[in-house]
Every structure is written in C-alpha cells, then in structure tokens.
Amino acid sequence: MRVLSGIQPSGQLHIGNYFGMMQPMISNMAEHELYAFIVDLHALTSVHDAQRLATGTLEAAVDFMALGLEPERCIFWVQSDVPEVTELTWVLSTLTPMGLLERCHSYKDKIAKGIASSHGLFAYPVLMAADILLYQAQRVPVGKDQKQHLEVARDIAIKFNSLFGDTFVLPEPVIDADLAVVPGLDGQKMSKSYGNTIPIFTGEKELKKRVMAIVTDSTPVDEPKDPDRCNLYNIFKLFAPADRLKEVRDLYLNGGAMYGKIKLELLELLWEYFRPARQRREQLLADPGQVRDILRQGAEKARAKAAPTLEEVRRRVGLRY
Ligand code: ATP
Numbered sequence: 001m002r003v004l005s006g007i008q009p010s011g012q013l014h015i016g017n018y019f020g021m022m023q024p025m026i027s028n029m030a031e032h033e034l035y036a037f038i039v040d041l042h043a044l045t046s047v048h049d050a051q052r053l054a055t056g057t058l059e060a061a062v063d064f065m066a067l068g069l070e071p072e073r074c075i076f077w078v079q080s081d082v083p084e085v086t087e088l089t090w091v092l093s094t095l096t097p098m099g100l101l102e103r104c105h106s107y108k109d110k111i112a113k114g115i116a117s118s119h120g121l122f123a124y125p126v127l128m129a130a131d132i133l134l135y136q137a138q139r140v141p142v143g144k145d146q147k148q149h150l151e152v153a154r155d156i157a158i159k160f161n162s163l164f165g166d167t168f169v170l171p172e173p174v175i176d177a178d179l180a181v182v183p184g185l186d187g188q189k190m191s192k193s194y195g196n197t198i199p200i201f202t203g204e205k206e207l208k209k210r211v212m213a214i215v216t217d218s219t220p221v222d223e224p225k226d227p228d229r230c231n232l233y234n235i236f237k238l239f240a241p242a243d244r245l246k247e248v249r250d251l252y253l254n255g256g257a258m259y260g261k262i263k264l265e266l267l268e269l270l271w272e273y274f275r276p277a278r279q280r281r282e283q284l285l286a287d288p289g290q291v292r293d294i295l296r297q298g299a300e301k302a303r304a305k306a307a308p309t310l311e312e313v314r315r316r317v318g319l320r321y
C-alpha cells in the first residue's frame with residue numbers, strides 16, 4: 001500500500017499534528033510504502049516571512065525525524081524541491097469546479113480567524129490534490145479537518161480520469177476516530193495558525209504556561225462534570241495510562257475533579273512522553289547539514305516517482321505536440 005501525508009511548516013508542530021498525522025505515518029513505516037513530506041508551498045499561504053518559512057521547514061523535518069520517522073525507510077522530502085507538483089496543480093485547477101472549493105470549511109475557518117484571503121489559500125485543496133495524485137497515493141492519514149480536502153482530491157481525480165482516461169489512483173483518507181480532532185487550549189481545533197497549541201517541542205516553562213491556559217468551565221469541584229465535553233480531559237486522555245484515566249474519569253462523573261491538579265499531572269505526562277524525542281531532536285539540530293542532505297536525497301527519489309505520472313498527464317491533456 002502506498003501511504004502519503006504532508007505537514008505544513010507554518011509554526012511549531014503540536015500534539016494535534018502528532019496524533020492526527022505524524023504518529024499514524026510513523027506506525028505505517030514498517031508495513032507500507034511511505035511518502036512523508038514538509039509542505040512548504042502550502043505554508044506560503046499563511047507565512048510571508050522568508051526566514052521563518054525556511055527555518056520552519058528545516059525544523060519541521062528535524063521534528064518529524066526526532067519523533068521517529070526514519071528517512072531510510074520512506075521517501076521524505078520538502079514539497080518545493082519537486083517543482084512538478086506546481087505544474088500538476090495548474091492542470092488540475094483547470095478542471096476543478098469553483099463550487100467545489102467554495103464549499104471548503106478550512107478556507108472559511110481560516111478567513112474567519114483573520115488569515116488574509118488569497119487565491120493560494122482558496123486553491124489550497126488543488127495543490128493538495130496534486131500532492132496526492134502525483135505520487136499515486138492510495139492512503140492518506142490525516143486529521144478530520146482534512147477529510148473534506150481528501151474528498152476534493154478524489155473528485156478531481158475522478159473528473160480527470162473520466163475526461164482524459166484512467167490516470168490517477170483514487171486516494172482514501174485514514175482517520176482514527178479517537179484522535180480525529182485534538183482540541184486546542186480554547187476548545188477549537190488545535191492549529192498552528194490559531195495560536196491555541198500545545199507544542200511538542202518547547203521549553204518546560206512555556207509548556208507549563210500553555211497547559212495552565214487550557215480553558216475549563218467553572219463548575220464547582222464537587223459537582224459532577226461530563227468528561228467528554230471537557231477540553232482538558234480530551235487532551236489528558238491522549239497521554240494518561242489507562243488505569244489513571246479511569247480514575248480521573250470517575251472523578252469527573254462523581255465530583256472531585258480538580259482542574260488545576262489535572263493540568264499539573266498533564267504537564268508531567270507531556271514532558272515525559274516526548275523526552276526521548278527531545279533528546280534525538282537536540283542531536284539532529286546539531287548537524288543541520290546532514291538533515292539537508294537527507295531531504296535532498298528524498299527529493300530526488302520523490303522526483304523520480306513523480307516524473308512518469310506528470311509526463312502521462314502532459315500527454316493525455318495535449319501538452320505534448
Ligand atoms: P495550520 O493552522 O497552518 O493549517 P495545522 O496545525 O492545521 O496548521 P497542518 O499542517 O495544516 O497543521 O496539518 C498537518 C496534519 O495534522 C494534517 O493531517 C491535519 O489533519 C493534522 N492536524 C492538524 N491539526 C490537528 C488536530 N487538532 N487534531 C488532529 N489532527 C490535526
């Protein structure tokens with residue numbers, strides 16, 4: 001099975017990215033043909049600062065490797081190092097109905113959050129379709145927020161195939177129901193661009209600040225609360241061992257759950273959970289040249305996979321005379 005997914009270097013990677021995409025990708029490494037990439041062209045829709053984008057790209061690659069992605073067991077590259085994807089984006093955009101993009105929630109959510117609207121942000125799902133179709137990916141592990149974009153990619157592939165003949169594999173999303181949307185500090189989807197994240201790699205002091213800022217309600221301690229509707233609980237459950245989670249769940253249901261205490265416990269769990277990755281990250285950061293080499297080699301492999309598909313597309317649509 002060919003499995004592909006990308007992550008934007010649009011800010012510090014967070015636990016939503018980890019559970020929604022990075023961990024499923026890493027666990028697919030053993031069994032499947034894996035394509036993992038840092039999508040800097042996508043991040044350009046929200047980051048217009050060269051230094052921040054360039055540094056963020058390298059750091060996202062380092063973070064992914066620190067968390068367990070082994071570049072020798074997959075194809076791992078930076079999106080813009082394979083320019084073929086932008087050509088395919090154009091071809092696909094000429095057959096993407098406007099209405100399909102106008103219905104996309106992600107665009108509307110980002111605009112509502114104050115991110116400047118642009119043609120690139122609007123056309124984001126077409127670039128994403130090109131990412132997936134160019135490599136003929138069969139499975140795409142993503143968070144639930146990307147489900148609609150996957151449907152767009154499928155619709156575009158179906159349209160192309162019916163107009164020009166069978167060319168693209170139809171991709172399927174892989175979404176773990178339990179981890180589909182990790183809530184942010186404010187209870188909305190945790191997003192790099194919303195400033196409501198728990199970053200995977202940040203100092204202990206900053207981490208504490210974020211955890212303490214998780215929004216909870218003002219129900220008195222002794223009163224029962226619904227754990228499943230509590231933002232703190234929904235984050236806590238990702239890290240707590242099963243027996244402890246059961247105890248805390250009972251406290252919610254029967255009264256006695258103290259948010260402050262649970263937050264401190266969560267902080268401890270988070271810090272320990274990512275400790276080994278933090279150490280690997282330090283080692284990787286010490287030699288950025290090596291990381292760049294890995295990405296360059298990955299891009300060569302990705303490009304070799306992309307070239308035949310793009311050539312077929314050119315031929316099928318008439319861009320060869
Ligand atoms: P941005 O705010 O810039 O869009 P993001 O935090 O949404 O950043 P992306 O790079 O857009 O992160 O998404 C990378 C992957 O992480 C996608 O597969 C996406 O579905 C997943 N993901 C992002 N946020 C969450 C979340 N809160 N819960 C689960 N999965 C998530």
Ligand code: MG
Pocket residue numbers: 191
């Ligand atoms: Mg996103």
